[in-house]
Amino acid sequence: xxxxxxxxxxxxxxxxxxxxxxxxxxxxxxxxxxxxxxxxxxxxxxxxxxxxxxxxxxxxxxxxxxxxxxxxxxxxxxxxxxxxxxxxxxxxxxxxxxxxxxxxxxxxxxxxxxxxxxxxxxxxxxxxxxxxxxxxxxxxxxxxxxxxxxxxxxxxxxxxxxxxxxxxxx
Amino acid sequence: xxxxxxxxxxxxxxxxxxxxxxxxxxxxxxxxxxxxxxxxxxxxxxxxxxxxxxxxxxxxxxxxxxxxxxxxxxxxxxxxxxxxxxxxxxxxxxxxxxxxxxxxxxxxxxxxxxxxxxxxxxxxxxxxxxxxxxxxxxxxxxxxxxxxxxxxxxxxxxxxxxxxxxxxxxxxxxxxxxxxxxxxxxxxxxxxxxxxxxxxxxxxxxxxxxxxxxxxxxxxxxxxxxxxxxxxxxxxxxxxxxxxxxxxxxxxxxxxxxxxxxxxxxxxxxxxxxxxxxxxxxxxxxxxxxxxxxxxxxxxxxxxxxxxxxxxxxxxxxxxxxxxxxxxxxxxxxxxxxxxxxxxxxxxxxxxxxxxxxxxxxxxxxxxxxxxxxxxxxxxxxxxxxxxxxxxxxxxxxxxxxxxxxxxxxxxxxxxx
Numbered sequence: 001x002x003x004x005x006x007x008x009x010x011x012x013x014x015x016x017x018x019x020x021x022x023x024x025x026x027x028x029x030x031x032x033x034x035x036x037x038x039x040x041x042x043x044x045x046x047x048x049x050x051x052x053x054x055x056x057x058x059x060x061x062x063x064x065x066x067x068x069x070x071x072x073x074x075x076x077x078x079x080x081x082x083x084x085x086x087x088x089x090x091x092x093x094x095x096x097x098x099x100x101x102x103x104x105x106x107x108x109x110x111x112x113x114x115x116x117x118x119x120x121x122x123x124x125x126x127x128x129x130x131x132x133x134x135x136x137x138x139x140x141x142x143x144x145x146x147x148x149x150x151x152x153x154x155x156x157x158x159x160x161x162x163x164x165x166x167x168x169x170x
Numbered sequence: 171x172x173x174x175x176x177x178x179x180x181x182x183x184x185x186x187x188x189x190x191x192x193x194x195x196x197x198x199x200x201x202x203x204x205x206x207x208x209x210x211x212x213x214x215x216x217x218x219x220x221x222x223x224x225x226x227x228x229x230x231x232x233x234x235x236x237x238x239x240x241x242x243x244x245x246x247x248x249x250x251x252x253x254x255x256x257x258x259x260x261x262x263x264x265x266x267x268x269x270x271x272x273x274x275x276x277x278x279x280x281x282x283x284x285x286x287x288x289x290x291x292x293x294x295x296x297x298x299x300x301x302x303x304x305x306x307x308x309x310x311x312x313x314x315x316x317x318x319x320x321x322x323x324x325x326x327x328x329x330x331x332x333x334x335x336x337x338x339x340x341x342x343x344x345x346x347x348x349x350x351x352x353x354x355x356x357x358x359x360x361x362x363x364x365x366x367x368x369x370x371x372x373x374x375x376x377x378x379x380x381x382x383x384x385x386x387x388x389x390x391x392x393x394x395x396x397x398x399x400x401x402x403x404x405x406x407x408x409x410x411x412x413x414x415x416x417x418x419x420x421x422x423x424x425x426x427x428x429x430x431x432x433x434x435x436x437x438x439x440x441x442x443x444x445x446x447x448x449x450x451x452x453x454x455x456x457x458x459x460x461x462x463x464x465x466x467x468x469x470x471x472x473x474x475x476x477x478x479x480x481x482x483x484x485x486x487x488x489x490x491x492x493x494x495x496x497x498x499x500x501x502x503x504x505x506x507x508x509x510x511x512x513x514x515x516x517x518x519x520x521x522x523x524x525x526x527x528x529x530x531x532x533x534x535x536x537x538x539x540x541x542x543x544x545x546x547x548x549x550x551x552x553x554x555x556x557x558x559x560x561x562x563x564x565x566x567x568x569x570x571x572x573x574x575x576x577x578x579x580x581x582x583x584x585x586x587x
Contacts, residue, residue: 014354014443018551022558023205023530029242030208042558062355062388066551067530068290070209070306090388091359092290095320096306144192144320154308158217163316164194 004082004120006054016066021075032078039079054082058112064093073097098145101153107138173326173421175361178301189325200228201287203269208246209307222257223317229260231269235532236525267498267524270294270466277407281396281414296381299396324361324390325424331368333432338583341376342566345383346437350447358388374403375470386444439564442552450581459541461492461574465529468546469497477571478513486518487577494519495527531556
């Protein structure tokens with residue numbers, strides 16, 4: 001899970017979970033591959049078809065604000081997105097990503113353009129914009145979150161350990 | 171030594187917890203609703219879950235699609251019912267109400283507790299001095315199995331509301347003003363401690379409206395003090411022993427915002443972001459097609475009492491559809507018994523099942539393309555009510571009721587001032 005490579009799909013600030021996947025679809029089915037066809041469709045119709053496996057969603061402030069629906073990160077994951085990079089994340093969305101094993105990177109995304117090729121090192125907290133030959137520092141993830149991500153999410157963590165096997169940090 | 175959040179978390183973990191610490195914290199109550207619980211059940215099973223850690227302390231509420239409008243949703247509801255029966259969890263089925271009304275109303279939330287719910291508006295219970303916050307479905311599954319969750323202790327912004335509100339101005343206006351001032355991510359990862367003369371003067375139910383909207387600033391919790399009103403509210407609902415938690419005198423705050431709200435006019439949130447808030451004179455006269463009074467924000471008894479007072483003996487504008495969804499069965503019964511429902515129905519209101527109603531576009535009341543809705547809910551995102559071509563404004567029940575009569579956004583101080 002440490003090194004990821006892909007192209008950037010750029011979005012703005014305050015992308016809420018209703019934009020990620022509209023409430024009108026999310027209750028209808030538990031099939032994430034089916035829901036994934038509608039990912040971000042109110043902001044960018046046809047977005048699903050443009051995603052290649054491992055691509056990144058790149059956004060501004062407060063990505064994932066709104067509902068607690070875990071369908072939002074699950075749908076992003078099912079659509080083939082390798083990680084979400086944003087200036088900041090809404091907190092429930094952020095913890096949902098960690099819990100389902102979708103990497104999230106908090107960094108200054110101002111200089112990332114549509115289609116830029118990125119190389120992301122999660123453990124070191126580094127993003128390299130290959131297209132523009134620019135390095136971007138990212139906030140390294142706390143050990144608790146790295147542990148859950150490394151296990152492949154909270155479900156896998158519980159399967160492996162039978163409960164929380166994490167030390168408090170602080 | 172700490173903020174209310176730090177004090178509550180410290181007491182639960184058994185050691186001093188400071189903002190920024192990541193802790194595994196025992197939870198006192200766990201709540202899921204029908205939009206998020208199916209994923210919880212899947213995660214619970216995938217994790218190898220066999221039994222619920224404490225069956226009396228978990229409740230599941232079928233409120234988002236109530237009654238079920240679709241075959242696929244009916245099957246999800248069935249899955250939830252079976253899970254609750256198998257694991258002896260508390261189930262609130264269709265028609266009982268919205269999760270965020272039922273949790274306090276049924277006495278499941280105590281001051282000083284840690285409560286998690288798989289719904290972002292779980293922060294509503296902050297009005298009862300609970301560290302209550304929304305989490306995802308997988309979090310909920312982990313807590314059902316282990317009785318615990320992982321939590322980063324938040325820093326705190328203190329919001330002090332001084333003065334007294336004008337007639338025609340309500341807790342919803344305070345909530346909208348707070349969201350407009352802090353913005354949608356002004357308190358991300360933070361706790362809000364909300365207090366002051368304005369809060370002291372409000373009923374517990376009206377306080378819930380403000381705590382409910384804390385998440386619209388990105389906050390984790392919107393916590394208030396446990397006072398006599400809270401104790402009275404709980405006296406008929408629980409026999410459990412509890413103790414309110416206060417901040418210590420040396421508590422450190424990230425920020426303190428203090429404001430006198432005596433001159434605050436009614437507030438309206440404009441499409442398509444909750445923090446796009448304006449005083450009512452900026453939007454007055456905007457023609458509307460649908461008015462919705464209800465939800466976990468404003469579907470409580472006093473919300474309908476004020477709406478009925480305005481609607482009594484009047485007729486809703488011919489151009490407007492008025493939809494009313496009581497937040498619980500008990501609220502609906504009280505509204506019936508006190509003649510409030512009759513006043514609203516005579517004025518032209520369509521009453522729907524207690525629950526989330528049209529709030530999230532899953533259960534009727536979907537606006538047409540280009541239509542404008544005035545709602546008492548907490549969110550106005552594009553597509554929120556099921557049509558991304560519609561426009562949603564948010565306001566208090568008084569503003570909503572008066573505007574429904576006029577067919578355009580109107581200042582309720584004209585009739586209440």
